[in-house]
Amino acid sequence: MQWNKDAEQAVAKVPFFVRKRVRKRVEAEAQQGGAAMVTMAHVTACRQRYLHHQEDEVQGFTLEACFGQSGCPNRIDTGEDLTKRLESLLRSHNLKEFMQSRVSGSLKLHHEFRVTMADCPNSCSRPQIVDIGLISASLPVRGGSPCSECGACLAACREEGITLAGPETGPKFDWQRCLACGQCVKACPTGAIAFGLTGYRILLGGKLGRHPQLGRELSGVFSAETTLAIIATCLSHFKAENRQGERFGEVLNRTGFSFLAPYTLKPL
Ligand code: SF4
Ligand code: SF4
Ligand code: SF4
Incomplete structure (x- = not known):
């Protein structure tokens, strides 16, 4: 329109x-x-x-995504449309009623629990500054074909995360630098690099407001099932530990992340 x-x-x-x-x-x-x-x-x-009538507009959570599904060439296809499953998980936690029980006065839109998905590490939808942010990710692995040493992967990688070790050994990846964006796989003309573990990176507790902070990332790339299980655990923790309408980031600053063991945080 x-x-x-x-x-x-x-x-x-x-x-x-x-x-x-x-x-x-x-x-x-x-x-x-x-x-x-x-x-x-x-x-x-x-x-x-x-x-x-802002309270009438509050639904307890927001779930947003980038424009990846509209045909963005950078999109990483995880083979899953997580949106519907995430929405039903968020709905099942009755977050509006929960926040009404924690907040004094009427609910405002900024009280909503925010979840944002980005279909690649470019993160156009800003998953770093919401309660839970997901970034689609695919780790590169050595493919079955020989490396021609054409250098296309080196040019494609904006993180300088690849070195070449000869036609037989092929590319080596620096896991401290790699953001699992998949660009080197798309650039490789021979199939010497392939898509490996594909799923989601998870960021927790980002927020803006008076004391802004970026979400802390869990180490690893997680399957859809594990991602949903981690989010369910986070929602339960948020509800059990919330004081007076705190954001998830404030809850995590107070309680730490041990409730999520055995998962660990990616070093800063
Ligand atoms: S986050 Fe990535 S996939 Fe999504 S719109 Fe931005 S560039 Fe495209
Ligand atoms: S997946 Fe992305 S960041 Fe990782 S090595 Fe390939 S191009 Fe670099
Ligand atoms: S891994 Fe692929 S893109 Fe990189 S140098 Fe070898 S053939 Fe070229």
Whole structure:
């Protein structure tokens, strides 16, 4: 649906963590009203509702993703669409009711538990600054074919994470540098590098606000099943340890990560 210039400019000023949702809502309301184009009047009506009835708009969590599924060439295909399963997991924890029991006064959108997915380490959807961030990842492995020493993988790797060790041995990976982006695999013309363990990197406890912090990353790349199990454990921990509506990052700063053993944090 088309937006006029004023409406576009107005929605661009909405805080980023609710912008997508507001945009969707404005469009739906304009469509329901039979409009052919979104105008400032639609934005204003929706803004009034958000400002004066914000608690009604709170659903307890947000689940966002980057534009990878719309055809981004950098996307790492994990073979799973985790979104639906994640949404149903988040829903099953009744986070709105839970936050209502912890927060004094009415619930605001910033109280929602935020989960964000990025389909590659470029992280356009900013998974580092939300309660739980997921980054699709694929570790490179030595493929079955000989290496022609063409250097395409060296050029593709922005982390300088590869050295070549001759046609037989082929590429060697520096796991301290590798971000599991898969670019070297896509660049290799001979199949000397292949996709290895593919799944998700997990970041926990990122936030903005008065005391911003980046999420801490667990060591490793996790399957969809393990990722969902880790998130379920995190949600239970969040609910058991939360004091007065703290963000997950604040809970983790107080309790540490031992509840997640045997998983460990990636060194900073
Ligand atoms: S995070 Fe990666 S896959 Fe997603 S939109 Fe950005 S570049 Fe594309
Ligand atoms: S997966 Fe990405 S970061 Fe890792 S070695 Fe290949 S190109 Fe470099
Ligand atoms: S691993 Fe592939 S891309 Fe890298 S030098 Fe060898 S043949 Fe070229």
